[in-house]
Amino acid sequence: MIFGSKGEVFDVAISGGGIAGSTLAGLLGLQGFNVCLVNAGSKPLWNPDQYHPRVNAVNHASIRIFRHLGVWEDIRSKRVNPYYQMKVWESHTKGVIQFEAKEMRVPHLGAIVENTVLTSSLFDLLERQPNVSVIDNSRLKGVLVNDDNLDLHTDSGHQVQCRLLVGADGVNSISRSLSNIGLKEYISGQQAIVAEVLADSHDGHTAWQVFLPNGIVALLPLEKGKYSLVWSCHDEHCRTLMALDDVAFCEALTASFEERTGRITNAGKRYSFVLRQHQAESYIADRVVLIGDSAHSILPLAGLGANMGLLDAASLSQVIGESRKRGRDIDSRTVLRRYERWRKGENALVLNSMRGFKFLFGSRIQGSRVIGGAGLSLVNRLKPVKRMLAGFAMGDVGDLPLICSASRNADI
Numbered sequence: 137m138i139f140g141s142k143g144e145v146f147d148v149a150i151s152g153g154g155i156a157g158s159t160l161a162g163l164l165g166l167q168g169f170n171v172c173l174v175n176a177g178s179k180p181l182w183n184p185d186q187y188h189p190r191v192n193a194v195n196h197a198s199i200r201i202f203r204h205l206g207v208w209e210d211i212r213s214k215r216v217n218p219y220y221q222m223k224v225w226e227s228h229t230k231g232v233i234q235f236e237a238k239e240m241r242v243p244h245l246g247a248i249v250e251n252t253v254l255t256s257s258l259f260d261l262l263e264r265q266p267n268v269s270v271i272d273n274s275r276l277k278g279v280l281v282n283d284d285n286l287d288l289h290t291d292s293g294h295q296v297q298c299r300l301l302v303g304a305d306g307v308n309s310i311s312r313s314l315s316n317i318g319l320k321e322y323i324s325g326q327q328a329i330v331a332e333v334l335a336d337s338h339d340g341h342t343a344w345q346v347f348l349p350n351g352i353v354a355l356l357p358l359e360k361g362k363y364s365l366v367w368s369c370h371d372e373h374c375r376t377l378m379a380l381d382d383v384a385f386c387e388a389l390t391a392s393f394e395e396r397t398g399r400i401t402n403a404g405k406r407y408s409f410v411l412r413q414h415q416a417e418s419y420i421a422d423r424v425v426l427i428g429d430s431a432h433s434i435l436p437l438a439g440l441g442a443n444m445g446l447l448d449a450a451s452l453s454q455v456i457g458e459s460r461k462r463g464r465d466i467d468s469r470t471v472l473r474r475y476e477r478w479r480k481g482e483n484a485l486v487l488n489s490m491r492g493f494k495f496l497f498g499s500r501i502q503g504s505r506v507i508g509g510a511g512l513s514l515v516n517r518l519k520p521v522k523r524m525l526a527g528f529a530m531g532d533v534g535d536l537p538l539i540c541s542a543s544r545n546a547d548i
Contacts, residue, residue, distance in 0.1 A: 145285050146172045146269075147466065148456075149298035151276040151311045153177065155192070155251070156428030156445035157304030158258040162205045163453035165265035167460075172269045172296050173262065174276055174288075176305070180255035182214055187332050188250040189407050191356060191364045192442040193219075193343070195246045196546035197531025201450050202254075203546070204539040210257040211249065217359050218244040218548045221342040227394070228349060233516040240526050244548055245343075248356045248364065271296075276310045279424075286423050300467040301424045302452070304445075307412060309430035315421035321414040326351070327374040328436060329367040331406045332358070333389065337398025344397060353392050354436070363397070365389070366436050368411060378408055411435055415484060419476040423467045427452055432483045440486055443531060448479050450537035482535055 148164055150157045153175030161173045182188075194202075202208040222245055225232040237244050262268045274292035279301065288296040303311025312319070338361040345354040351369030358364055367377065367389075377385060386400040393400075416431045428445030455475045456466040464471055516522060527533040532542045 144170070144297070146170050146296065146298040148172075148300045148302060149174065149286070149288055149296050150302045150304055151288075152304035152306060152309075152428070152430065153180075153255070153259070153270070153272075154304060154306065154428065154445075155254050155258070155442055156449050157302070158255060158262060159201060159205070159446055160302060160304065160427060160449035160453060161268050161270075162207070162258060162261050162265065163201075163449060164456075165262070165268040166205070167453065167457045168267065169456075169460075170267050172271065172298065174271050174274050174290060174294075174296070176273070176275050178272050179259050179270075180252050182250070182252045182256040184214070187358065187362070187364075187404075188252045189330050189332065189364075189405070190251045191248050191358070192251065192254065193246050193356060194249050194254075195443045195529065195531040196242070196542070197450075197536060197540040198443050198446045199247065199546045199548075200531075200540045200544045201446050202257075203544070205258075205261060207257045207261050210260065211253055212548065214253045214257070215250060215359070216253070216548060217248045217340070217357055219246060219248060219341050219343045219357055220244055222345070223342060223396075224345045224347075226347045227392075233522070235522070235526050239519075240523060240530075242530065242532075243546075245526070245530060247548055248343075248358060276305065276314065279311075279314045281422055299423065299465075300456070303424060303426040303430040304428050304449075306429045307414070307433050309426065311424060312416060312426055312430050315424045317421055317424075317426070318417035319414050320417060321412060324411045324413060324435060326368055326370055326411045326435075327408050328411050329365070329369075329374060329377060329406055329408045331365045332404040333363050333365050333386070333400050334361055334402040335363060335397045335399065336361075336401050338363070344393060346393060348392060353389070355393070355397060365403070368436060374408055378406060415480075419480050420469065420472040422469075425452060425472050425475060427479075431479075434486065440529070444483055444486060447482070447531070447537065447540065450539055451475060451479050454537045454539070478535065 147169040149172045150161050151174045161171050164171050220237040222235040271294050274290040277291045278289040280287040285297050285299050303309050305311050343356050350373045354366045355363040382403050386403050389400045412433055413435050414433050419426045419431050427448035434441050452475050459471045
């Protein structure tokens with residue numbers, strides 16, 4: 137529903153129309169909350185003739201969230217590619233670990249889905265929800281705290297009153313800044329290159345990741361012989377790779393994967409971005425709460441970033457929904473602290489684990505890579521440990537929201 141100035145006070149206003157923000161808007165709308173979503177861009181559109189350069193490895197927990205929202209079938213009808221195997225190795229030591237859906241006794245390990253596939257389906261859902269209003273092409277500009285609510289001002293001139301503000305506006309969160317919430321950031325000194333590439337040997341359903349002395353490279357399977365490339369490396373090496381012509385770049389990529397995926401025969405337009413990992417010092421302030429990249433960001437080692445944000449959205453939706461049923465104010469610090477304790481601890485565990493992986497495999501110290509490579513091979517032989525790690529990555533274990541329970545359907 138398009139925003140109309142009705143002088144009403146919304147239960148919740150959400151700054152940020154990305155995957156986490158639009159998912160939270162849909163979840164709250166299903167519970168009958170009156171929601172306003174402030175979206176920095178226009179309504180996302182999916183182009184069936186073009187791949188979006190940014191894709192997500194959507195895990196089981198996230199699929200369950202989309203099924204609960206009733207949007208998974210629409211997402212699936214556009215473009216979804218399940219993967220059944222993931223092969224990871226360290227190039228120097230040849231240490232290797234391999235995950236297979238059959239071995240894990242699951243139908244799949246997850247699915248590769250473009251950003252625009254997810255967001256376009258989510259925004260179509262929001263248009264059908266009468267209690268969700270959307271302001272497009274607008275960013276939060278100011279927040280005024282009153283006795284009973286918040287007055288929000290946007291750069292498009294809209295004014296919104298709400299009881300609770302949710303910051304879902306990304307790494308450079310305006311909501312976080314306006315709420316004076318500090319940030320603990322870990323400088324990686326790395327960038328990631330993303331592109332769509334073609335390989336002449338492609339089974340269509342295997343994800344690949346290799347740890348190199350100068351970076352980490354992942355190929356996520358798309359349809360029709362295509363992969364989505366994510367190449368994380370130090371700044372100077374990134375500049376070197378970006379300067380290569382397409383032929384030389386494909387040769388470097390083929391060599392990095394030791395031709396396990398065959399020859400990389402073509403690469404689309406390359407994009408690069410700085411890698412950052414951070415954790416907000418607090419997830420809450422006075423009538424303000426953070427989710428997704430506003431609260432935390434992670435290096436792209438395990439495809440967990442978007443899934444973490446979706447778990448934030450589902451957890452916050454559950455917390456404030458249960459609080460309303462008990463007659464509690466959804467904007468009270470006691471209620472918001474429950475969400476913060478839940479998600480900040482879970483996210484810290486993931487962030488610290490990924491920092492450990494970066495030390496073992498992203499370090500230029502040879503000894504750390506030897507230890508990491510040996511560890512990969514050891515875990516590959518310890519079936520119970522490997523199943524536990526896989527279950528965590530797939531969103532089947534951990535302190536999950538009710539709608540993400542492993543007993544619920546996550547079939548493609």
